[in-house]
Amino acid sequence: MLSWKIFMRAVRVILDDIGAALRVTALPYAILVVASVWFISAYGQHSLTELELTAMGEGDAAPILPDGFLAASLAVVLLQAAISIWIAVAWHRRVLLQESAEGVVPPVHGGQMLGYLGRSILIGLIVAAVSVAILVALAPIVPVLASPAVFIVAVIIFYRLGLILPAGAIGKPITVGEAWTATKGQSATVVLLALLTFAVSLLLQVPALIDASISGPPVATDGTLATPGPISVTYNLVVGWMLLLLGVSILSVLYGHFVERRPLD
Structure with missing residues (x-):
């Protein structure tokens, strides 16, 4: 099965070059870890007032957030996006160009990173537009099929057009049309690939889900x-x-x- 071969090839790409993978990702991800730990330490133990707890229980009211929470959340999200793109471009270039991965700081390819962001936004807009069109067309007629149809089409579009991301990262950009043509006839393959990836993701997150269920509700009885x-x-x-x-x-x-x-072999 082609989807399985692609998935296993991707796994082998990481395992066969794990040293380079760690060097490419260690510093950027460490920055993200520090930011995440700071955010949790700064806002994780916010003590809720009686008014806030009451608001959280009402359907038409929103909880009052601590000062600086929204700004800090936005900063962490933007940092996460920037670091993800930094890692993605560096790893694409390592895998496809065998670019050197020596040193502590992975190469910063500013132009390719900005291009990666732009292409990611483009794919996101295309997926969103098509998803809305499907929902408008199917929801009033067969609502039970609307969500599955959106998922399948979104996966097909993302993976088939997603080829423009590594192409731009290595300095050999291709158009959306060229990416679509290159993957002609592979819609079933990418859907199965997405389902396989989702299954692995779910399995990896099972321990965290179990821990969350054992830990109890996010708000304790003392309002913390x-x-x-x-x-x-x-x-x-x-x-x-x-x-x-x-x-x-x-x-x-x-x-x-x-x-x-x-x-793929």
């Missing part, structure tokens, strides 16, 4: 927001690192196979 323990936080960060690297590797393998005609 529960803070994840260090083991839970560390595990989630490691899983996030693995899934990020796996996702970038899958796009690299898709580009290498369908555009550059590289073998």
Whole structure:
């Protein structure tokens, strides 16, 4: 099955070059870890007032957030996006160009990173537009099919057009039309690939889900927001690192196979 071969090739890409993978991702991801730990320590133990707890229980009211919470959240999200793109571009170039991964600081390819952001936004807009069109067309007639149809079409568009991301990262940009043509007839393959990746992601997150169910509700009876323990936080960060690297590797393998005609064996 082609989807399985692509998935396993992506896994082997990481395992066969794990040293380079760690060097490419260690510093950027460490920055993200520090930011995440700071955010949790700064806002994780916010003591809720009686008014806030009351508001959280009402359907038409929103909880009052601590000062600086929204700004800090936005900063962490933007930092996460920037670091994800930094890692993605560096790893695409390592996988497809065998670019050197020596040193502590991975190469910063500013132009390629901005291009990656722009292409990601473009794909997101296309997926959103098509998804809305499907919902408008199907929801009033067969609502039960609307969500599955959106999921399948979104996956097909993302993976088939996603080839423009590694292409731009290595300085060999291709158009949306060229990416779509290169993956002609592979819609079933990318849907199965997405389901396989989702299944692995779910399995990796099972321990965290179990821990969350044991830990209890996010708001304790004394009105304090529960803070994840260090083991839970560390595990989630490691899983996030693995899934990020796996996702970038899958796009690299898709580009290498369908555009550059590289073998999967």
